[in-house]
Amino acid sequence: MSIAWYLAVSAIVFSLGAVGVITRRNPLVVLLCLELMLNGANLALVAFSRMWGNGDGQILALIVMTVAACEVCIGLGMIVAIYRRRLPIDVDELRELQG
């Protein structure tokens, strides 16, 4: 399969993740959709890495996975903290920072 097919799949996955981030209200699902966007970017990175026969893109994909793991760690910690303080688990109602 040519590289263009992989790039098309990565674009579709990234867009689906963006739609999810915009429309969903549960912060857990918003985090899942962020993972989708990161994975779309990862697929594009690995596809370009294959295109040039160079490993740099794969290293960048691994670093992106690390950053995603950190983001999950902090995000889930925040969700647990929100739950413990009996606040609503809903990104529309957590508006204290919005003013």
Added chain:
Amino acid sequence: MSAVLFFIAGFGAIAGAVGVVMLRDPFYAVLALVGHLISLAILFLLLRAEFVAAVQVVVYAGAVMVLYVFVVAYVGGSAEGARGDELRVGGPGSIGHGSVGSNLRLGGVIAGGALLIELLIALLGTGLEAIGGQGAGYSPGPRTFGTPAYIGNLLLTRFLLAFEAASFLLLIAAVGAVVLARRRGGIDDDGDMNGRVLTPLDLVRPQGTGTMAEGVGGPHQ
């Protein structure tokens, strides 16, 4: 063979992504994401990224998704579904009006469609000749492109700084998660002792530091 595998895995990846976005219950969304990640690992294998595919399955689909499942089980996964994700038509406690939700959803889908078209134009309309090809030459071998030896060599020589920075970032994230999710303390902790007597154990195990005894609600609570 490669084309058949690509279409199976690509369809699985897109179906998993659609499932994450559409499913009401966060638990099923997590399961859909696991399917998506495994399909993506197959795509990585087709792109000769063996080590990245292995990491994807072991770390992402294994460890990170288990963390998600734990938190969904703890928080009570069906919160969104129970209250109805449907546009919330002016119910009590809802901010804004019912039409805001549907407008947001429509706007999100339109924005996502526009983003997709733009990305496809940007990626496929670049005019790069290599984009229509099969990629650079590849010959199987123990230290060739994408194998653990190759990735490890790159990580520990050319990308050593990025490697160390990533490890430091992981340490900071682990400490931050403990601070955020500990049982006591936080923003509204007024620091009262609730009539408790200070014991010598408090010196080695102070309140609000996220110890395992606090986590299970031991005698200090």
